[in-house]
Amino acid sequence: MYRALTVHDILIAGAAVLGGLVAGFLLRLLLGWLGKGARRTSWSGDDHLVAALRTIAPWGALAGGVSIAAEVLPLKDAVRHTVQQIVVAVLILAVTVAVARIIGELVGSRSAGLGSATILVNITRIAVLAIGVLILLETLGISIAPLLTALGVGGLAVALALQDTLANLFAGVHILAAKSVQVGDYIKLSSLEEGYVTDINWRNTVIRTQSDNLVIIPNDQLSRTIMTNYHRPEQEMSVIVQAGVGLGSDLSHVERVTVEIAEQVMAEVEGGVPSYEPVVRFHTFGDSRVGFSVILRTREYGDQYRIKHELIKRLHARYRAEGIDIAHPVRKVVMQYADDTPVLPRQRESSDVTPRETVDIGPREPSDIPGIQS
Secondary structure, three states: OOOOOOHHHHHHHHHHHHHHHHHHHHHHHHHHHHHHHHOOOOOOHHHHHHHHHHHHHHHHHHHHHHHHHHHHOOOOHHHHHHHHHHHHHHHHHHHHHHHHHHHHHHHHHOOOOOOEOHHHHHHHHHHHHHHHHHHHHHHOOOOOHHHHHHHHHHHHHHHHHOHHHHHHHHHHHHHHHHOOOOOOOEEEEOOOOEEEEEEEOOOEEEEEOOOOOEEEEEHHHHHHOOEEEOOOOOOOEEEEEEEEEOOOOOHHHHHHHHHHHHHHHHHHOOOEOOOOOOEEEEEEEOOOOEEEEEEEEEOOHHHHHHHHHHHHHHHHHHHHHHOOOEOOOOOOOOEEOOOOOEEOHHHOOOOOOOOOOOOOOOOOOHHHOOOOOO
C-alpha cells in the first residue's frame, strides 16, 4: 500500500533536485578555476581531463539530485525503476560524450601542423560513441545481439554500395598509419601538385599551395601516386644555387668569396642553418664561363626562396666589389677572305684584301629571285 504524497515529500524532493543543480553549478565553477591552472602546465592531458570533468560533473550532480528525489517521493516501484534507468542513461551518455571528446582531442593533438587529421579524430569519436550506446542499451535491458546481426548484414550491403568511399577511407587510414604523410608536411606529387597538407579526412586530402589555393586529392589516388615529401625524414633540406664566372677568373678567389657570403647568409637570413658549412663545387667549362654550384641548407622547404634571393643579391654586390667577372654570353666573329686570311670585322676597313664573295641580304621582290615568278 502506497502512502499519499505530502507537502513534506515535495519539499524534500525539490530540495534534492535544487541541491543537485547548485552542486553542478559550483563544480563547474571549481573545475573552470582548475582548468586555468592546468593550462599553465606543460602537459596537455590535464587540460583535456578537466574539460571532460566539466561536462560530466553537472550532469552527475543533477542525476544524483533526481535519484534522491525519486527515492523520497512515494512512487510505484515501476515508476521509480524507470526514473533510475533514465538517470543511469543520462550518466552513461554524459560519460560517453566526455570520453569521446577527450580521446578525440588527444588524437588530434598528435597531428601538429597547419590543420588536423580529422579522419582519425572522427573514427575515434564514432568508435567511443558506438561503444557507449551499446553499453547503454545493455544497461536498459535491450538485447544488442539482433542489432549486431542486423548491422552486420546491413554493413555488407553498404560496403558494396560505397566501394569508392570506403576505398578512400581505408586509404586515408593507411596513409596516417604508415606515417608517409602527416598534417603540416610539404609534398609534391608526380602530377606536379605541391603544397602543405592541411587536412586528411575520411574521403580526401587537402593541400594548400604557396599561392594559398586548396588542392583536393582523393585518398585512394594519393596512396597510389608517386610523391616527394620534403618534411620526411626531416624538415631541413639542401638548397643548390647555380652560378658562373668568366673563364679568366681566379677560381680560388671566387670560391673563397662565395663561401664567405654563403656563411653570412646562413647566419643572418631567417630560415638558414647557421651550423651548416656551405660548399662550392665547380662543375662545367662553358663557352664563356666556369659553372659552379653553391650548396646551402634551410630549415624548411619554404625558406629556400628567401635564402636564394639573399645569396644572389649579396654575391652580385660582392663580385662587383672584388672585380670578379660575372659570366655572360660572348661570341667572336671571324670573316674569311679570298687569300684565306682570317680578318676580324673591325679590321675590314684597313684591309686591302678583297672578300671572296659578297651577299646582298637586302629586301627583294619575288620576281628577282630565280625560279619564282610574280
